[in-house]
Structure formats: C-alpha cells, structure tokens
Amino acid sequence: MRVAREQRRGVGGASVLALVFAVAVSHGLRPPEASAQEGVEVAGTVVDDQTGEPIEGATVRLVDPSGQVRETITRPDGAFAFAQVAPGVHTLGVQRLGYEVLSAPLEIGPGAPPPLDVRLQPRAIPLAPIEVDVEGHPPRLVESGFYDRREEGWGTFLEPEWVEANKVGFVRLNDFMSSLQFRAPLSGCPRVQVWLDRRLIGRTAGRRTSRPISTNLGTYRLPGPPPATLLEELSAHDVGAVEVYQPGTKIPLFAWNDETRDCGVIIAWSNWMTATAEIPQLEVKLCQSAGRPGEVTLEGFVEDQVTKVRLPAAHVVVSFATYLNSDPVATVTRTDSLGRYRLCDLPAGTEVELAAAYGPHRGDASMVEATSATDVRLSVPVTSPASITGVVTNAVTGRPLEAVRITVVDADFRAATNLSGAFSLEGLPPGSYRIRALCGGFETSVQSVELGEGAQVRVTFSLQARGVSRRARCTA
Known part of the structure; x- marks a missing residue:
C-alpha cells in the first residue's frame, strides 16, 4: 500500500488534509483461489495526526463504483472494518467532529489490502456548540x-x-x-x-x-418504626x-x-454537584432498561444534517402522553460520545415526539411509535451547506448547452442545465469534489472543486463536440 499526503487550500484559506490511498496487490501475492469477483475485508485505524491517539466515534464511509454507500463507526481503539468489499476503485470518507473531513480514492485489488492507517488533522470548531459551563453556574x-x-x-x-x-x-x-x-x-x-x-x-x-399531625388518640400505630x-x-x-x-x-x-x-x-x-470545580470532561452514560413487560427502549443517534457527522452531547427533547387525552410528559436526555441516545422503559406503542438540539441549533421534531425495534435518526442543521452554480457552453459556438447532466463523482448530487446552460447543486457538505458534465455528442469534462462551510462556488464548463457540432442541446 502506498500512502501519499497532500495539503490543499480550501475556501477562505482553511487548511484541508487529504490522504490519497492506492492499494495495489500484485499478482504474485494473490491467493490461488482469489478471483476478481470475490469480496475482501477492508480494515484500518483512524488516529489523530498530531498525537497518534485513536479516534473513537469517527464516521467511516465506503462508496463503491456504482455509488452504493456503506457506513460504520470507529471503536474506542479507532478501528473499523468493512467485509466483502468487491475489487475496484472506491471512495473512502472519514469524518469526526473537531477534525478535517477526509475523502480519498481507494483502489481495492483481488486480495485483501493491508490495514489502512488513516490520520485526521484536528480542526477548530468555530461554532463552539457544546456549552458545558455557564458563567456563574456550577x-x-x-x-x-x-x-x-x-x-x-x-x-x-x-x-x-x-x-x-x-x-x-x-x-x-x-x-x-x-x-x-x-x-x-x-x-x-x-x-x-x-x-x-x-x-x-x-x-x-x-x-x-x-x-x-393527628389529634386522634385512637389512630393505629405500627408495632415498630418504619425502616429508615x-x-x-x-x-x-x-x-x-x-x-x-x-x-x-x-x-x-x-x-x-x-x-x-x-x-x-x-x-x-x-453539594458535590454544586461545587464550582474545574469543568470535567463531559461523559454521558446511556440508561439501562429494567426489562419490565409492556415497556420498550427507544434509541438512535443525532447527526449533523449536512455532513451526517454524529454529534456528541446533543440534547434530545422527548414528549409523550401516557394515557389517551392526558397531558404530555416531557424530558431531556443527551447523546454519548458516539452521538447515541437511549430512552428506557417507555410504555410500548406510545406516540413519542423527538427533537434534537446542539448548542444554539435546533432540528425538526419527529413523531415515532415506541416499539422494541425503534431506531430513530435525528438531525440538526449545524454545518452551513455549500453550493455550486455554473454554466455549460459549446466550445465551438460559445452558446449555452441545454440538458447537460451535472453529477458529483462518488456522491448522490446531480442537476441538469436549463435553456441558459445554467445549473445549481445545493446542500453540499464542506470538502473536495469532482464535478462531471456529461452531454451526448460532446466530450465529458470533469473539474475539481474545494468547498468550505457555507461556500458558494461558480464553475464554467466548455464542452468540446465529438466532430463538428454547433448544437445547443445534448442528444440522448
């Protein structure tokens, strides 16, 4: 395995660390029974690039050549693994709150690659959403x-x-x-x-x-005092x-x-809780169900609406009615270091309203029925989405091209140009992208774009016709 590191500059001068992996397994190392169609295990470890410490709770995504996405979360030792990965050029993405987003091509051969050493560069969190302390409060x-x-x-x-x-x-x-x-x-x-x-x-x-107080001298008294x-x-x-x-x-x-x-x-x-000691590291322990009949546990996780990164220490506001037409009961719980939350011992079948909050940011409420299989993903709009706009023209005539398909390589974002040749891709997370323009009768064009949080980037494609063509619209 070869690992090459390159430093890129994002919008606004933000530094983005990218790791590019090229995993090649030579024919001589291929097991005799291996074939190009067999799946292999892709495993590795995610660590802090500065300290070398493992990073728990990082979201690791693997996108295959067809665009299908697989996702996992790193364990306390930073390890992750994907089973039965088909050979081909995949895209590996790694995200964790407080670190730069990593996105890199990963070429898988017919044999299992060596463990990947993924290093994330720490990044300051400009939103400072986790307010552990309030001035003047313990x-x-x-x-x-x-x-x-x-x-x-x-x-x-x-x-x-x-x-x-x-x-x-x-x-x-x-x-x-x-x-x-x-x-x-x-x-x-x-x-x-x-x-x-x-x-x-x-x-x-x-x-x-x-x-x-009782003034009735005949009041019945227990033979002994109640237990302390x-x-x-x-x-x-x-x-x-x-x-x-x-x-x-x-x-x-x-x-x-x-x-x-x-x-x-x-x-x-x-009084230990009210002591004004130094702020401790936030540790949230999830509840444990008592396992009583007729009660269920509802759980899930909270993520950033744009980047899909899971959010630790997020608030989850819960409201439900215990009986028909009764006033709702409301409470608040928090997610643990992996962004997970759990609500224990809820009456089975109860309609529960859930809404997540992360610092000053609030997500939309969701209504669910509490069952043993309930697993609810909540999102909060923490990261400001980026967008790409642009225009596509005929390189020969300079006129705009209509019906050009615009896609983001290895991601599910797409658009098409209008009569003016214009297009818009909205709601993109920060990161590095390759934007592809496809038009029948013209050569395909790809451009690389670096997006910062909330960035609005404009690109221009000038497509070269295959042969002599002055058309202003793509063929099928």
Whole structure:
C-alpha cells in the first residue's frame, strides 16, 4: 500500500488534509483461489495526526463504483472494518467532529489490502456548540440539566445560593425537605418521592404540611418504626440545589413514574454537584432498561444534517402522553460520545415526539411509535451547506448547452442545465469534489472543486463536440 499526503487550500484559506490511498496487490501475492469477483475485508485505524491517539466515534464511509454507500463507526481503539468489499476503485470518507473531513480514492485489488492507517488533522470548531459551563453556574449542575429545565419553566428551582442560606439550622435532610413547603407548596398526596443525584432516597410529607399531625388518640400505630431511608439518614449539609415538581407538570424522565406523575416529586442535587470545580470532561452514560413487560427502549443517534457527522452531547427533547387525552410528559436526555441516545422503559406503542438540539441549533421534531425495534435518526442543521452554480457552453459556438447532466463523482448530487446552460447543486457538505458534465455528442469534462462551510462556488464548463457540432442541446 502506498500512502501519499497532500495539503490543499480550501475556501477562505482553511487548511484541508487529504490522504490519497492506492492499494495495489500484485499478482504474485494473490491467493490461488482469489478471483476478481470475490469480496475482501477492508480494515484500518483512524488516529489523530498530531498525537497518534485513536479516534473513537469517527464516521467511516465506503462508496463503491456504482455509488452504493456503506457506513460504520470507529471503536474506542479507532478501528473499523468493512467485509466483502468487491475489487475496484472506491471512495473512502472519514469524518469526526473537531477534525478535517477526509475523502480519498481507494483502489481495492483481488486480495485483501493491508490495514489502512488513516490520520485526521484536528480542526477548530468555530461554532463552539457544546456549552458545558455557564458563567456563574456550577458545571456539574449545568450538566444535570438543572438550568435547562429552569429556563424552560418546568417546576420550582431552588439554586445553590438559596439552599445554602436556608438550610442553616437543619440537621436531617428529611426535615429540610419538608420545610420546602414555604417556598414551593407540595401536592395533596400524603407522601412525595425525594430523589438525590438521580436516585430515589425516600419520601417526605405532602399535604402542604411539614409533617403529618393527628389529634386522634385512637389512630393505629405500627408495632415498630418504619425502616429508615437515606432521606432520614443523610445530613442537610448533603444537599446543594433542589427542583420541586407539582402533579401534571413536566418531570425529568429519570424520576418519572406513576407516583410522581400523580403526586409530584422533589429532586435534590448534592453539594458535590454544586461545587464550582474545574469543568470535567463531559461523559454521558446511556440508561439501562429494567426489562419490565409492556415497556420498550427507544434509541438512535443525532447527526449533523449536512455532513451526517454524529454529534456528541446533543440534547434530545422527548414528549409523550401516557394515557389517551392526558397531558404530555416531557424530558431531556443527551447523546454519548458516539452521538447515541437511549430512552428506557417507555410504555410500548406510545406516540413519542423527538427533537434534537446542539448548542444554539435546533432540528425538526419527529413523531415515532415506541416499539422494541425503534431506531430513530435525528438531525440538526449545524454545518452551513455549500453550493455550486455554473454554466455549460459549446466550445465551438460559445452558446449555452441545454440538458447537460451535472453529477458529483462518488456522491448522490446531480442537476441538469436549463435553456441558459445554467445549473445549481445545493446542500453540499464542506470538502473536495469532482464535478462531471456529461452531454451526448460532446466530450465529458470533469473539474475539481474545494468547498468550505457555507461556500458558494461558480464553475464554467466548455464542452468540446465529438466532430463538428454547433448544437445547443445534448442528444440522448
């Protein structure tokens, strides 16, 4: 295998690193049983060109000579593989958020090629869409979704400053929870669930009282005290922020159940979550299904609408109704480092509305039915698409040529010229392309075009007729 690297300049001076592979297997190395029609495995590793570290979650595409596309995602060690690849000239494309886009021809012989060493050049992300920290807010609490839900008006939110000032004098966490009625009245249920850092730790008194009181001396009492819960054992010092939800309001999915739906819920966050420590690297862990009958898991991934690159740490807004004509339940989850998201333990057959967001960018909502086989791809318009416009003329007469077929080599973009010989190719991702003009009775012409994000490039084709032709329209 020969690997040659060339540096090209894109629109606006952006540097694009391209790797060109030519994989040749000599006849002497060909296995005796191999033939030109047999498929081989194409495998390799994607690494950072500067550090040599493997790149997980890169999208690798292989386009065969007929235009069919196969796609895979690199593993944690950066490895990828395609099985049963037919010999011929293919196009290898590799994309990962934060790196230059790679697109290169890949010639496959009759024998399996050696492993490919694909190196991506880091690229600054001009959009800075992943806002892990908000000025003045604890980064861990930001990542919990506390401030996102507060901005959307889901419930009553008691920020760290308020909690720190008002928990003075309390020893047990349970006593402090029951005192929240003065700021956020609790529901009419006798008991209300309390969660701490996404974990159910017990129940506190409802009915807008700090604790149930009975003046009936004949009230039945249990022979022994109820078993202690974490809520009764933890100190008030352990809490750093609180969310209070009334019945019928939006509730985060991790705390949503039949009881919280009817009675509301108190969600507390520990003082560790509210500490203003250095911003940690964002790690999103997908939920795990409990496997209960009648419940299913809905999952998929979020990608850039233009480049099809998967987006890590994207928000997925989920809304669904639990019963006919009931108010919808809404929650937000996030994608992991590979752009995947997962919603666990949804009632089977539920109509679910999904919409993805990445930084300031919002995607269109999708309605799906939650089934065990549901796999929903969501897109967000992060990258600004590029476009190519141009005109095709007869090289002899200089007149415009009508009905010329314009195609992008190894990509599914095509157009045709009008009466004025003009054409337009819209919605192209940034990258290097070869544009082909085909017209019956004329020589085919190909031009190379480099597109930056949002670029608008104009090209001109002047086709040479096969023989003497002054025609202004292509033949069949």
